[in-house]
Amino acid sequence: xxxxxxxxxxxxxxxxxxxxxxxxxxxxxxxxxxxxxxxxxxxxxxxxxxxxxxxxxxxxxxxxxxxxxxxxxxxxxxxxxxxxxxxxxxxxxxxxxxxxxxxxxxxxxxxxxxxxxxxxxxxxxxxxxxxxxxxxxxxxxxxxxxxxxxxx
Amino acid sequence: xxxxxxxxxxxxxxxxxxxxxxxxxxxxxxxxxxxxxxxxxxxxxxxxxxxxxxxxxxxxxxxxxxxxxxxxxxxxxxxxxxxxxxxxxxxxxxxxxxxxxxxxxxxxxxxxxxxxxxxxxxxxxxxxxxxxxxxxxxxxxxxxxxxxxxxxxxxxxxxxxxxxxxxxxxxxxxxxxxxxxxxxxxxxxxxxxxxxxxxxxxxxxxxxxxxxxxxxxxxxxxxxxxxxxxxxxxxxxxxxxxxxxxxxxxxxxxxxxxxxxxxxxxxxxxxxxxxxxxxxxxxxxxxxxxxxxxxxxxxxxxxxxxxxxxxxxxxxxxxxxxxxxxxxxxxxxxxxxxxxxxxxxxxxxxxxxxxxxxxxxxxxxxxxxxxxxxxxxxxxxxxxxxxxxxxxxxxxxxxxxxxxxxxxxxxxxxxxxxxxxxxxxxxxxxxxxxxxxxxxxxxxxxxxxxxxxxxxxxxxxxxxxxxxxxxxxxxxxxxxxxxxxxxxxxxxxxxxxxxxxxxxxxxxxxxxxxxxxxxxxxxxxxxxxxxxxxxxxxxxxxxxxxxxxxxxxxxxxxxxxxxxxxxxxxxxxxxxxxxxxxxxxxxxxxxx
Numbered sequence: 001x002x003x004x005x006x007x008x009x010x011x012x013x014x015x016x017x018x019x020x021x022x023x024x025x026x027x028x029x030x031x032x033x034x035x036x037x038x039x040x041x042x043x044x045x046x047x048x049x050x051x052x053x054x055x056x057x058x059x060x061x062x063x064x065x066x067x068x069x070x071x072x073x074x075x076x077x078x079x080x081x082x083x084x085x086x087x088x089x090x091x092x093x094x095x096x097x098x099x100x101x102x103x104x105x106x107x108x109x110x111x112x113x114x115x116x117x118x119x120x121x122x123x124x125x126x127x128x129x130x131x132x133x134x135x136x137x138x139x140x141x142x143x144x145x146x147x148x149x150x151x152x
Numbered sequence: 153x154x155x156x157x158x159x160x161x162x163x164x165x166x167x168x169x170x171x172x173x174x175x176x177x178x179x180x181x182x183x184x185x186x187x188x189x190x191x192x193x194x195x196x197x198x199x200x201x202x203x204x205x206x207x208x209x210x211x212x213x214x215x216x217x218x219x220x221x222x223x224x225x226x227x228x229x230x231x232x233x234x235x236x237x238x239x240x241x242x243x244x245x246x247x248x249x250x251x252x253x254x255x256x257x258x259x260x261x262x263x264x265x266x267x268x269x270x271x272x273x274x275x276x277x278x279x280x281x282x283x284x285x286x287x288x289x290x291x292x293x294x295x296x297x298x299x300x301x302x303x304x305x306x307x308x309x310x311x312x313x314x315x316x317x318x319x320x321x322x323x324x325x326x327x328x329x330x331x332x333x334x335x336x337x338x339x340x341x342x343x344x345x346x347x348x349x350x351x352x353x354x355x356x357x358x359x360x361x362x363x364x365x366x367x368x369x370x371x372x373x374x375x376x377x378x379x380x381x382x383x384x385x386x387x388x389x390x391x392x393x394x395x396x397x398x399x400x401x402x403x404x405x406x407x408x409x410x411x412x413x414x415x416x417x418x419x420x421x422x423x424x425x426x427x428x429x430x431x432x433x434x435x436x437x438x439x440x441x442x443x444x445x446x447x448x449x450x451x452x453x454x455x456x457x458x459x460x461x462x463x464x465x466x467x468x469x470x471x472x473x474x475x476x477x478x479x480x481x482x483x484x485x486x487x488x489x490x491x492x493x494x495x496x497x498x499x500x501x502x503x504x505x506x507x508x509x510x511x512x513x514x515x516x517x518x519x520x521x522x523x524x525x526x527x528x529x530x531x532x533x534x535x536x537x538x539x540x541x542x543x544x545x546x547x548x549x550x551x552x553x554x555x556x557x558x559x560x561x562x563x564x565x566x567x568x569x570x571x572x573x574x575x576x577x578x579x580x581x582x583x584x585x586x587x588x589x590x591x592x593x594x595x596x597x598x599x600x601x602x603x604x605x606x607x608x609x610x611x612x613x614x615x616x617x618x619x620x621x622x623x624x625x626x627x628x629x630x631x632x633x634x635x636x637x638x639x640x641x642x643x644x645x646x647x648x649x650x651x652x653x654x655x656x657x658x659x660x661x662x663x664x665x666x667x668x669x670x671x672x673x674x675x676x677x678x679x680x681x682x683x684x685x686x687x688x689x690x691x692x693x694x695x696x697x698x699x700x701x702x703x704x705x706x707x708x709x710x711x712x713x714x715x716x717x718x719x720x721x722x723x724x725x726x727x728x729x730x731x732x733x734x735x736x737x738x739x740x741x742x743x744x
Contacts, residue, residue: 018443020426058445059426060603061385067475078348078542078578079504081592090728094707116429116596118166118386119350120576121504122207122511131388133169135210139705 003041004029019047019055023062032063058114059146068104070149072129077117079124088125089114091139095146110146157196157240160214162271163661164203164357165350165389170210171228176200178232179213186241196240199280202358204271206258207513209251212271215239225251230370240472254530258509263490263576265498266474267514270358275393278400278582281361287406289477290368294412299329299479302373306476308484310496315432316544316573317649318495318562327456328374328466337460338367339467342383342390346545347596349576351500352470354512356383356390359474360397364420366473368406369480371418374466379420382437385427394422418546429546429600433648434459434467436602445485447602448648469574471500491517492561499560505542505578506533514559522556525579536581540664544573546593546600547653549660550586569660569669571653585682586665586670591619593657597650611642624685627673636662681743684728688694688744693718695740701734702741 008025011017034057036138042049056062074080074089092098092112096105104111120126123135129145161167161176179198206212209225215235216222222245224235231249239245242411274280281287293302307322328336340363344352357362367379383391398420401407409417421440430436431446438460440446459465475497479487488496500514501524508530515524521541525531532538540550549570551558565572580589598612616636618631639655646652662669671677678686691702691711697719701717703711710726713719721732733741 018528020440020443023355024424037228053444055443059385059428061425062426063250066510076347076596078545078576078592079510081347082584082589083582087729090727091707091731094727094729114599115386116345116427117347117349118165119344119353120169120207121348121350121502121576123169124165124504124510126169134167134171135166139734 001030001034001036002040004045005037009041009044015109019052020059022128023052023056023059027062030090032066044057065104066108067078068108070130071113072110072127072146073113073115073124075118075120075128076114077119077121077124079121080126083125088127088137088139088142092142092146095143110149137147155196156216156218158214158216159196159240159273160201160216161198161199162204162210162212164204164207164354166203166207167210168389172200172211174229175211175213175227175232178229179236179559182232182236182240186236192493198487199274200276202270202275203354203512204358205267205354205514206227206251206509207512208508208510209255211619212251215245217243218584223251224249225255232412248530257530258511258528262514263498263516264514265478265490266355266362266471266500267358267512267713269362270354270355270512273359275358275360276396277720278361278397278404281359285481286361286477287365289480289563290365290372290406291412293369293372293480294414294416297372299373299375302369302480303329305479305484306373309479309487310484311472311479311487312477312492312495312562313469314475314574316498316547316571318572321468321472324456324466324468325370325373327454328376328464331457331464333464335378335461335463336374338371338374338376338379339437339460339465340367340379340470340473341432341437341467342381342382342387342423342470343432344384344387344470344574345432345600346547346574346576348502348504348542348545348578349574350502351512351575353387353390354502355399355470355474355500356387357393360390360394361401362474362477363394363470364397364401366468366476367420368411368418369476370466370473371503372416376464376466377417377419379418380441380460381420381422382425382431382441383422384425385542389423390506391422392622398422425537428602430597430602430648430650433650436648437467438465445602448650450647481556492559494563495561499572499575499617501560501575501577503529503577503579506536506581506584507531507579508533511634517561518559518560520557521551524560524577525556529579532579532581534581536583538579539582539584540580541659542570542578542589543576544598544653544656545569545576547571547649547656548573548576549656550580550589550666551660559601569663570656583680583682585623586661586668586680586681587619587623587678588680588682590658590661591616591623594654595618596652598729601650601654605645605647605651607642607645608647608654611638611646612651612654614638614640619658622669622672623678623683625672625676625683627669627676631673632662632666632669660696687728688723689726689730689733690723690742690744691719691721692740692742697738697739697740699737701735701737705731705735707731710723726730
């Protein structure tokens with residue numbers, strides 16, 4: 001881990017970065033923000049860890065808990081909402097057995113997230129499966145995609 | 153015989169999601185394989201283009217043979233071979249796949265200024281932009297025009313901020329120029345957070361150079377030497393294309409030191425947001441670039457006086473900047489005449505929801521909502537009835553059928569209880585519950601409230617609780633009045649635009665659709681059959697053929713019955729997901 005953190009520190013100095021860019025790099029490398037990483041930077045840069053925590057919890061892009069191997073993001077924009085995205089989320093959580101208030105399955109295989117709007121309203125409802133955009137999503141299509149991932 | 157053939161494949165986010173990359177790859181493969189250059193000695197190439205706006209028909213493909221353009225819709229990779237063989241090689245278009253009159257209607261009623269090159273040029277190639285006159289305006293501004301001259305043209309053009317508030321752009325620039333400082337900034341706000349709005353995304357993805365060119369002109373006009381483009385984290389393709397565009401500009405010396413060989417320098421960077429709606433607010437956005445929590449601050453100074461790192465900063469929206477090069481080239485009068493007396497030019501809207509033709513629409517200000525929804529949008533999907541149109545996202549409101557002839561401009565929409573906003577336009581039909589819609593927006597603003605000021609943080613929470621109560625059948629007498637009272641207080645006392653407008657979706661639906669609220673509260677009934685706690689699903693025995701489709705899709709195993717005899721839903725087990733309703737081919741399931 002330390003090697004990666006050193007690399008991030010180097011780009012921070014080279015590009016006159018800030019807390020947000022550091023956190024973005026940590027998230028990119030580890031998939032979430034591990035506490036050790038924050039403490040390491042807090043010490044190196046002499047910035048209180050609380051400031052990192054404040055920024056990390058403010059922005060939705062940062063996650064404090066480890067996330068699943070496969071990430072399914074359901075768009076919750078207005079167009080997707082009127083075309084039934086809420087039903088997609090409910091069914092996904094049911095299908096993957098994710099308890100209310102949680103996002104990730106206990107075996108860390110799947111994470112189901114909401115995103116405010118990815119701006120592909122013309123093909124609503126939209127779902128991202130591991131960062132690939134799928135338009136005009138239906139419950140049937142979604143279940144098929146999950147089965148496909150599960151069998152891989 | 154020399155033929156000039158260009159194939160253009162739509163590759164905005166919509167196009168890519170529908171398989172645009174595969175379609176383009178297939179065309180490229182066919183071109184290489186057929187060895188076309190030797191065979192019919194023609195000049196043929198396939199290129200990607202940005203969003204042309206008509207996302208509901210993606211993947212759209214243009215085949216241009218000697219300047220005659222033919223557009224195909226819904227193209228899949230396996231259809232490419234036939235188009236290539238019949239049209240490109242033999243010159244006979246494949247008639248059954250043509251986009252047809254609907255495509256032309258959609259585009260004919262529009263006036264394209266900002267979107268004029270979107271869907272036409274290759275967004276990843278600066279030469280493609282230069283070939284359509286790109287950077288001529290910036291060159292002229294940097295080399296030949298005085299800052300005051302540029303400011304005057306923008307002032308005379310009547311261009312107003314396209315981010316939603318509508319502040320006159322020329323005045324902002326004038327203030328930016330007047331204030332003296334060794335360091336000044338120009339910022340482009342690409343944090344298009346309104347759910348249901350994707351104009352800025354399409355411009356950044358489809359014509360990124362127009363935004364950069366607008367920023368160069370602004371930098372010259374306000375005499376600032378550094379700039380930022382703030383793009384939301386949710387738009388990775390926009391970030392990638394802007395990054396490429398900046399690198400290409402640096403190579404051509406359109407950005408950097410002594411641009412265009414002048415003594416003026418302009419340095420431009422991208423800052424990627426991290427997912428916070430409130431960062432679309434100017435002061436919050438600047439805190440975010442500084443690496444802090446994006447919380448708005450009271451406006452004691454204008455940003456043009458004290459902005460980013462307390463330095464004078466001119467901040468405009470993506471669409472505003474994209475208009476600027478065209479105004480410099482065609483003149484202030486041309487632009488002003490396109491709009492109404494109070495606001496010049498065109499506005500891009502993203503039309504979505506329950507309308508037939510979803511996509512981007514650019515129209516002159518002053519056009520009516522009816523023209524946009526019916527003439528361009530083609531009316532309501534599936535023959536349903538129009539109920540309302542939601543404009544301005546979570547800060548806006550719902551406009552009912554009786555006000556469809558409202559003119560679209562900043563003032564008229566505000567009079568109708570909504571706002572112009574950034575340009576989201578979501579059409580709602582008879583199957584949309586207005587209380588649920590209001591709750592949806594409040595859930596959004598409540599989650600995105602930064603928490604700094606009390607009216608917004610606590611007020612929206614209390615309003616949301618009341619709406620949750622109403623939609624779950626526990627509404628009480630006096631709830632409507634309480635919502636109105638709270639809403640008005642939050643509007644009057646919040647710190648920033650997010651809080652001041654958060655109650656708009658509730659207040660506007662209360663104004664026009666009060667009877668729906670009353671039905672939820674008094675009769676415990678959802679007239680549009682949307683609110684889960686207020687609806688039930690029942691199988692109509694006479695219509696049920698016992699095919700078992702509903703039983704198979706039910707995730708809760710709540711449907712009982714044997715084949716070929718009527719089935720029954722166990723109300724205790726039913727989770728009201730609606731899967732059976734969608735699966736039944738005989739309309740035997742009743743949702744009330």
